[in-house]
Amino acid sequence: MAKEKPILNVAFIGHVDAGKSTTVGRLLLDGGAIDPQVITRLRREAEEKGKAGFEFAYVMDGLKEERERGVTIDIAHKKFPTDKYEVTIVDCPGHRDFIKNMITGASQADAAVLVVNVDDHNNGIQPQTREHIFLIRTLGVNQLAVAINKMDTVNFSEDDYNAMKKMLSEELLKMLGYNPDTVPFIPVASLHGDNVFKKSENTKWYKGPTIAQVIDSFQPPQKPTNLPLRLPIQDVYSITGVGTVPVGRVETGIIRPGDKVVFEPSGSVGEVKTVEMHHEQLPSAEPGDNIGFNVRGVGKKDIKRGDVLGPVDNAPSVAADFDAQIVVLQHPSVITAGYTPVFHAHTSQIACTFAELSKKLNPATGEVLEENPDFLKAGDAAIVKLIPTKPMVIESVKEIPQLGRFAIRDMGMTVAAGMAIRVTAKNK
Amino acid sequence: MSQTSTEAYLFKKSLKELKGKKGKGTELISVYVPAGRRVSDISQYLRQELSQSSNIKSKTTMKNVQSAIEVILQRLKLLKEPLENGAIIFAGMIPRGGPGTEKMEVYVLEPPEQVKTFIYRCDSQFFTDPLEDFIQDKEVYGVILVDRNEATIGTVKGKSITILKKLTSGVPGKFKAGGQSARRLERLIDDAAHQFMVRIGEYSNEAFMPILEEKKLKGLLLGGPGNTKNEFVEKGFLHHELGKKVIDTFDLCYTEEFGIRELLDKASELLRDMDLMKEKVIIQKFFKELIKDDGGLAAYGEKQVMKYLEMGAIETLIVTEDLNTTRITIKCNNCGAITHVNVKNNELYKFEDELKSKSCPNCEGSLSIVEEMDIIEYLAELCIINGSNIVVVSTDTEEGNQISKAFRGIAAILRYKV
Ligand SMILES: Nc1nc2c(ncn2[C@@H]2O[C@H](COP(=O)(O)OP(=O)(O)OP(=O)(O)O)[C@@H](O)[C@H]2O)c(=O)[nH]1
Numbered sequence: 093m094a095k096e097k098p099i100l101n102v103a104f105i106g107h108v109d110a111g112k113s114t115t116v117g118r119l120l121l122d123g124g125a126i127d128p129q130v131i132t133r134l135r136r137e138a139e140e141k142g143k144a145g146f147e148f149a150y151v152m153d154g155l156k157e158e159r160e161r162g163v164t165i166d167i168a169h170k171k172f173p174t175d176k177y178e179v180t181i182v183d184c185p186g187h188r189d190f191i192k193n194m195i196t197g198a199s200q201a202d203a204a205v206l207v208v209n210v211d212d213h214n215n216g217i218q219p220q221t222r223e224h225i226f227l228i229r230t231l232g233v234n235q236l237a238v239a240i241n242k243m244d245t246v247n248f249s250e251d252d253y254n255a256m257k258k259m260l261s262e263e264l265l266k267m268l269g270y271n272p273d274t275v276p277f278i279p280v281a282s283l284h285g286d287n288v289f290k291k292s293e294n295t296k297w298y299k300g301p302t303i304a305q306v307i308d309s310f311q312p313p314q315k316p317t318n319l320p321l322r323l324p325i326q327d328v329y330s331i332t333g334v335g336t337v338p339v340g341r342v343e344t345g346i347i348r349p350g351d352k353v354v355f356e357p358s359g360s361v362g363e364v365k366t367v368e369m370h371h372e373q374l375p376s377a378e379p380g381d382n383i384g385f386n387v388r389g390v391g392k393k394d395i396k397r398g399d400v401l402g403p404v405d406n407a408p409s410v411a412a413d414f415d416a417q418i419v420v421l422q423h424p425s426v427i428t429a430g431y432t433p434v435f436h437a438h439t440s441q442i443a444c445t446f447a448e449l450s451k452k453l454n455p456a457t458g459e460v461l462e463e464n465p466d467f468l469k470a471g472d473a474a475i476v477k478l479i480p481t482k483p484m485v486i487e488s489v490k491e492i493p494q495l496g497r498f499a500i501r502d503m504g505m506t507v508a509a510g511m512a513i514r515v516t517a518k519n520k
Numbered sequence: 521m522s523q524t525s526t527e528a529y530l531f532k533k534s535l536k537e538l539k540g541k542k543g544k545g546t547e548l549i550s551v552y553v554p555a556g557r558r559v560s561d562i563s564q565y566l567r568q569e570l571s572q573s574s575n576i577k578s579k580t581t582m583k584n585v586q587s588a589i590e591v592i593l594q595r596l597k598l599l600k601e602p603l604e605n606g607a608i609i610f611a612g613m614i615p616r617g618g619p620g621t622e623k624m625e626v627y628v629l630e631p632p633e634q635v636k637t638f639i640y641r642c643d644s645q646f647f648t649d650p651l652e653d654f655i656q657d658k659e660v661y662g663v664i665l666v667d668r669n670e671a672t673i674g675t676v677k678g679k680s681i682t683i684l685k686k687l688t689s690g691v692p693g694k695f696k697a698g699g700q701s702a703r704r705l706e707r708l709i710d711d712a713a714h715q716f717m718v719r720i721g722e723y724s725n726e727a728f729m730p731i732l733e734e735k736k737l738k739g740l741l742l743g744g745p746g747n748t749k750n751e752f753v754e755k756g757f758l759h760h761e762l763g764k765k766v767i768d769t770f771d772l773c774y775t776e777e778f779g780i781r782e783l784l785d786k787a788s789e790l791l792r793d794m795d796l797m798k799e800k801v802i803i804q805k806f807f808k809e810l811i812k813d814d815g816g817l818a819a820y821g822e823k824q825v826m827k828y829l830e831m832g833a834i835e836t837l838i839v840t841e842d843l844n845t846t847r848i849t850i851k852c853n854n855c856g857a858i859t860h861v862n863v864k865n866n867e868l869y870k871f872e873d874e875l876k877s878k879s880c881p882n883c884e885g886s887l888s889i890v891e892e893m894d895i896i897e898y899l900a901e902l903c904i905i906n907g908s909n910i911v912v913v914s915t916d917t918e919e920g921n922q923i924s925k926a927f928r929g930i931a932a933i934l935r936y937k938v
């Protein structure tokens with residue numbers, strides 16, 4: 093099958109219950125990607141489960157537990173063709189317990205739509221609104237739009253919309269280096285469809301685009317096809333008749349049937365048999381493609397989320413240790429040698445120990461302020477040496493930038509972000 | 521815990537030293553005197569052993585065993601009766617270097633708990649197993665972390681976290697594979713999830729039932745993302761006796777090792793009496809001072825901390841048990857001048873050796889060591905004099921590890937800004 097339109101992965105992020113899944117469901121329905129009958133069926137199911145109003149969310153929330161509780165647990169992907177793109181929507185969970193799944197989703201995105209409840213301007217920015225923005229920024233997703241949702245609950249008031257827009261701009265976006273003037277804001281009521289796919293009659297004061305139009309205005313992602321193949325595994329399925337099917341997004345390089353590949357750190361080797369996307373077989377897949385594939389000689393037990401696929405003759409680097417440049421975003425205490433928080437890089441999550449704080453840097457200029465500081469605190473930038481507590485794939489950003497970025501979490505929050513600048517690989 | 525953490529440290533340290541001692545033959549004697557037992561009974565038993573030892577074939581072994589028993593008999597006389605907790609005595613000839621360097625060493629220990637049974641052992645090593653039982657923590661919390669994909673089973677006791685088992689589920693994810701009906705997928709997921717819970721239950725029973733039977737299981741803590749953990753408890757996958765032991769469930773993001781740390785944070789109120797928690801709390805307090813713009817009430821580094829300690833400015837001194845340093849007191853044999861040096865334990869022999877070729881800086885007289893003392897013991901004494909608290913922390917916790925690595929094992933919270 094020839095791919096005419098470029099692929100764009102758009103992650104929907106934001107605090108729990110902001111309406112991410114509802115927005116996605118609405119977009120798919122009004123955009124013609126799902127049959128209206130599906131919604132009728134889901135509405136009945138939602139009512140039976142005492143969850144009326146969740147019918148649009150149910151489109152993405154396929155798990156029984158998700159439907160019963162009305163929360164998204166794991167990320168879900170859906171194909172959504174627009175005029176310009178073959179969009180893959182990644183609906184992320186907002187609940188803090190499932191943030192590791194959200195990070196997996198964010199690591200696959202080319203652009204993000206932040207969904208917030210318009211009412212938040214009365215309550216302050218919600219914790220996962222903040223954390224999700226930190227995370228996508230950290231993971232290198234620079235294209236952002238903000239959907240201010242549930243406008244129906246404030247009678248589509250322009251004042252409330254502006255208050256919310258102002259709060260986000262002043263208290264969050266500017267701080268993280270976004271220019272709020274270039275970030276599109278859209279007033280929406282996803283449950284009713286206002287400004288999701290169709291322009292709303294209720295917001296005459298709003299002259300901007302709908303969510304669908306904003307998505308089309310995003311830039312196509314870079315396609316680093318000249319770099320070696322790297323494909324972080326998001327999940328592994330075993331399907332009767334087909335066998336083991338790992339899924340994930342191609343970050344760099346090209347994958348084709350017949351390629352001799354290795355999964356690291358597990359070290360399993362095999363030959364790619366088939367590559368498919370949205371249930372269609374492909375002759376090859378490129379960066380940005382979210383694919384399922386099948387590798388001869390590799391079983392479900394041999395690989396797991398967080399493994400990275402690469403060519404046998406240029407395997408992903410399994411770090412014995414690595415040097416990184418980090419920025420401490422927020423921290424209730426200190427970062428010192430011996431500290432061991434969780435690192436999220438691509439689809440993996442592994443605790444790493446700070447072995448050495450090498451240099452403290454001026455966060456603005458990068459100039460060295462201090463050699464071997466004793467500790468770091470919020471606002472500091474530094475070069476540090478890290479040792480993973482378990483085998484972990486990470487690449488130097490100088491060689492494969494897509495695989496070099498990470499976020500550091502501890503005590504229920506994202507405390508720092510960084511990138512690997514030198515990797516001592518133990519498999520090379 | 522201030523003074524007792526020093527005692528615990530010293531106890532552990534001597535235990536380690538005792539364990540490392542080896543006699544030339546089967547000639548090291550260990551005696552455990554039970555609480556309330558009359559010393560005269562024990563002496564009589566030992567005198568019998570003494571007469572029997574004349575049958576030992578090797579002349580030197582016989583001589584060594586006999587002198588060890590005699591030393592113990594002498595020491596027994598010094599004990600004050602009644603013995604509330606009993607007594608533990610080790611004695612024997614221990615070689616310091618090559619042949620002929622043996623010296624009689626004897627240790628009389630006051631047991632931290634009652635000795636229950638009488639033990640007499642003659643072996644090439646001291647018999648320390650019952651001592652180790654003493655310092656084993658009696659209270660164990662069982663931890664079960666679950667979500668749909670993985671589970672971790674472990675224990676938290678005293679200062680340590682132990683992972684006993686890790687499981688992964690194989691529960692299919694939320695995507696429909698080609699051709700599969702939604703209903704069929706849901707059934708597959710349900711079945712796999714059920715199987716997984718059964719397995720977690722089995723492993724948990726295996727791990728925790730023995731601890732429960734020993735009456736050491738203080739309770740079970742469950743954690744993980746979402747509702748899976750609650751379901752696991754409610755649907756009775758645990759042995760019913762263990763089910764009764766569930767204290768609480770906690771919302772966590774992670775289910776691996778790291779999840780246990782997350783759990784400790786969330787359950788800190790509940791666990792606040794555990795040593796592990798007390799250490800964490802104190803070190804976090806030090807960190808909180810450290811991040812203040814003016815450095816707050818935090819101090820670290822051996823020299824500075826010693827200075828503040830002598831000034832009486834320290835509220836709490838934090839030291840890690842891996843300092844492995846000895847404070848040496850040196851005296852000039854000629855003018856009598858006294859000096860102190862802190863030497864790492866692994867450089868002790870070298871230091872003693874080098875001292876022979878050194879002389880007094882004042883009068884060039886020869887030098888000798890008059891006292892060697894564990895640095896922590898020394899610091900603890902200084903703390904008593906200056907009214908400071910001392911906390912000896914293990915390096916098993918992340919925070920303890922940070923003090924050890926980043927602050928070379930010595931840190932302090934001050935009473936006032938110096
Ligand atoms: N009134 C109103 N309610 C909405 C709107 N959009 C979503 N909701 C409601 O908000 C609730 C949460 O919606 P979801 O779409 O599940 O929210 P979510 O952001 O996906 O939540 P998580 O995935 O669990 O983080 C549901 O009850 C929806 O009906 C809206 O535009 N107006």
Ligand SMILES: [Mg+2]
Binds near residue numbers: 149153163184185186
């Ligand atoms: Mg959702």
